[in-house]
Amino acid sequence: MIRLYTGARSGNSHKIALFLSVLGVPHETVEIPYGPELRTPEFLAKNPRGQVPVLEADGKCIWDSMAILVYIARAHGGEKWLPLDPAGMAEVMQWLALAENELLFGIAQARIMLRYRGPEDELVFLDMKRARFLIQRGLTAMERRLASHEWLALGRPTIAEMACYTYPALNAEAEIDMTPYPAIRAWMDRVRALPGFIPMIGT
Amino acid sequence: MIRLYTGARSGNSHKIALFLSVLGVPHETVEIPYGPELRTPEFLAKNPRGQVPVLEADGKCIWDSMAILVYIARAHGGEKWLPLDPAGMAEVMQWLALAENELLFGIAQARIMLRYRGPEDELVFLDMKRARFLIQRGLTAMERRLASHEWLALGRPTIAEMACYTYPALNAEAEIDMTPYPAIRAWMDRVRALPGFIPMIGT
Known part of the structure; x- marks a missing residue:
């Protein structure tokens, strides 16, 4: 198990x-x-x-x-979620990298700073200006892609969706105005419609 | 080409x-x-x-x-550098993630702040205390692994080495004391001995 x-x-x-x-x-x-x-x-x-x-x-x-x-x-x-051909795998990996970079150091940090910061919280002395810069860079890259594609990589849901959904969905806790990102909002609806979808507290 | x-x-x-x-x-x-x-x-x-x-x-x-x-x-x-079996691929990916997280937001940012910060440099308003925290977390994880293994993942050089070498090798530009990390220093020597190795300016 x-x-x-x-x-x-x-x-x-x-x-x-x-x-x-x-x-x-x-x-x-x-x-x-x-x-x-x-x-x-x-x-x-x-x-x-x-x-x-x-x-x-x-x-x-x-x-x-x-x-x-x-x-x-x-x-x-299987390969449906992570293909093994070089170009396909790299396309998925780009978005996994964006999730580890802009989404984590942007949205996740902003959320912790605004909602969950504890007194001895060494993890969160990142400044908010920096977080906002990363949020904008990350969401702009996603919006640019999703404006003309249903999914982040390839033509179907992959682990790029699993990596990139959660933090944008927590936009309220990070106080992000999602108005400039209509394609991301439509994509989040598509992710939520996947069979087996489960939400996170706060989304 | x-x-x-x-x-x-x-x-x-x-x-x-x-x-x-x-x-x-x-x-x-x-x-x-x-x-x-x-x-x-x-x-x-x-x-x-x-x-x-x-x-x-x-x-x-x-x-x-x-x-x-x-x-x-x-x-x-080929699979020598990135294996396709689930456990082997995941082991390599752990270190690629550490390179995107602790090494990039720790060492790379400290280096830019200390050496290359420009007047209009929006990329580098990260604070140094945060960078130091990430540097310690990342290098400690590497040291822990390399104290008993020659290479980061598996028993041979993989793309984990390609992802994790450059920024620790730039330790002088980021003003990192490498004394607590003897296993990393020995590993950097092994990477430098790989056929075809080329150094980066500043290392």
Whole structure:
């Protein structure tokens, strides 16, 4: 049985839960509260970054949401979700990179700063001006693509959707005005219509 | 012929030049100076983020260094550099994610702030405390792995090395004390000994 270590407020964890649900992969979930439990030697042995999500499968721990999406696609999803031809795989990977960069350091950080910042929260001393710059760069790249395509990569849903949906969907918590992004809003509706879709708290 | 759009001071561009050199893939290089040429409509059509590197191959433009490394591995490198089994591919991807996250928002940003910050430089209003936090988290994860393994993923050099070498090698420009990271220093020597290795300016 696959085991997913997750956090209730973790957008990166939602990406994995969403993909497992869309594929219908049975799994168990272990919730780790945000805080010192992420920094125990036992948990750091699972993930040296001290973060959720972590996926335990075949006796191995895989950390990082992007790596976990790739693992699940290869183990359970097949080429439909992550093609193996060079150009197709690279096209999907571009959006996984944007999710790790602009969406995480932009939207996820803005959301933490505005909603969930704790007194000893070393993770969130990023400034808001920087977050806004990254949000605009990331959403503009997505809007440009989605203005003329239904899906981010190729002509179908791929793990690019699983990687890039959650944080834009949390736009309210990050106080982002989505008016300039009609194509992203229409695309989010298409993602929500995928069989097996599950929402995240706050979206 | 593959064409690489690159920048002299861009660590992300060096990752690609390094991998092409190690594999011996013929290519031409077009250098784009840092500044407004990256934001012309013509260049934004190649990369909506307005950044180097971009790889032109088979009439397509691939942006993001991670996606480009994946493309080259699939087109020219084979499974030696990026395996296709779920666990092996995920293990490589973990380090590609760390390169996009801690190394880029830590080391690359610290380096720009300390050495290359321009007057109108919107890219670099990240604070140094945040960069230092990310640098420590990223290098500690690498050190933990490399203390007992020769290479980041699997038992051989993979694109994890191509993604994670350049920024730690620029430690002097980012004013990082590498004393706590002996395993990383030994690993950098092993990367430099790979046939076809080419250094980056500043390393």
